[in-house]
Amino acid sequence: MSELLDQYYELVLELVKEAGGLIKENISRQKTIMTKSCEVDLVTETDQLVEKLFMTKISARYPEHKFIGEENTSETNHKVELTDAPTWIIDPVDGTMNFVHTMPHSCISIALYVGKIPEIGIVYNPMLEQLFTARRGRGAFHNGAPIRVSGETDLKKALVMMELGTSRDPEKMNVVMENLKILTPQVHGMRALGSCALNMCMVALGAADVMQEVGIHIWDVAAGDLIVREAGGVCVDLAGGDFDPLSRRVLCASSAELAQQVAKLLVQYYPERD
Template sequence: MSVAVDCSSEETADILVESQNSSLLENETEDIEEFFNVAMELAKNAGKVVRSAFSEKKNINTKLTGQDLVTETDQAVEKMLISSLKERFPTHSFIGEESVSAGKKCELTDNPTWIIDPIDGTNNFVHGNPCIAISIGLAVKKELLIGIVYNPIQERLYSAKKGQGAYCNNEEVTVSGQTELENALIYSEFGAHRDPEKLEIKFGNMYNIIMNGHGIRAQGSAALDMCGIACGEADAYVEYGIHVWDIAAGILIACEAGGIIMDPDTGGKVDLMSRRILCASSRSLANQLKNQVTPQSFPSD
């Protein structure tokens, strides 16, 4: 599934998804409003659960590696979100991090599909670091139409609807517009994988970024990284090994804030299931950053 690589006004043709056009759901605006309002309310309710559990002792388990963590709160929040959405919209489909981890097939079809990460930044959550987020995206006919990212600890609620701008706590946000890597602050993440060869490539990429930019930061949350780009708090973000639930909501928020989204391997359209992404405040910066990173291969979602 390929999504737009560019949501700037200068190149509106790039906004289109392959084989799609701007008429998607043009007669269903009321439906999108309903979907958005329900998801916003559920995100706030989920935030209460996460906030309550944040300072409590946690029952921690691991998934793929000893650094790939899951807690009872992750599982409870995802169950609450999916069951509530399914009750309101019984014909919709769902992709949830913990559901997939438990064996459910990860499949993105043309059906309205909610893409959910109950706690993006579980490692941070376990250690009491406030950089955590509930991430909820909605794709219809494989096009992202709704993105909600909520950090209930820092009380920052990011949201976007296709074609209607991006917001943080109801205030519209825009990217920094930075065009030069030498003046840019970049987000990138280490991820949970501990394969020495993949880590060596990641370290090399980060070295190149540090040597050619202002600096590099790792917040531990892909969703918040992309929202940081949307708000102009950093200028670009690149990562290999992320999953669709990490980035779906953040893609739309960054895009609606004027950001550039591209495949860091090809410079073309992003495949949501490909597990790689580059997000930047300008096309010039995106291209410069792309030239500093060595591609990595991960199994598709």
């Protein structure tokens, strides 16, 4: 299996660079913008093109592999089914709203699960040339250099990443705003890049200490989860329990102690599962 995983990794790394070129090339061009679940849940032709590139070229080499892609899933409106088969989980442009506005915080997020266990995670922002990679048991890297979380345990010194998200459901928005009010006075600062995957990578890099979001999907978190954990951090449920990639809830932190401190403060919201 190790040799196969090496082959999978080499292939996907080539495809990530190719797809990143498409994103970088198209970010400043006129875009065809469509909506999905609501008027702020956007998709462009670049999202669709990048996802198709991964699916077509991986399938040509490994026809038995399965895919969970953001755009394919939204088009079919099917519930996500994660099996034991090798499965690529793809967000072709995480941070589409940023991409539409030409803000350079968008990325490809792709992970490989085998037997429902994450084996490969890659997050690539081609505009800023930020390449985050991880393989299970082999550590996490930024542009080829090893990275580690900050190890921060003091909430008052923690820089926290969080997002409003695309859902405008009133109950969900109330909870998000309440948590913003709860956390802001108790932490060092609050930040948002507009991309769940990049926010998670900031924790892995040691540039932030906590990341929490509700309403995201498995394609937003699958790669970031592995990168954070391989960098020595933790990913748990927002209530502090085990992380479930299909739950649409994630809390990452530089230490288990810090994660539990934050979890005890948060108002909980449980969206429909993927």
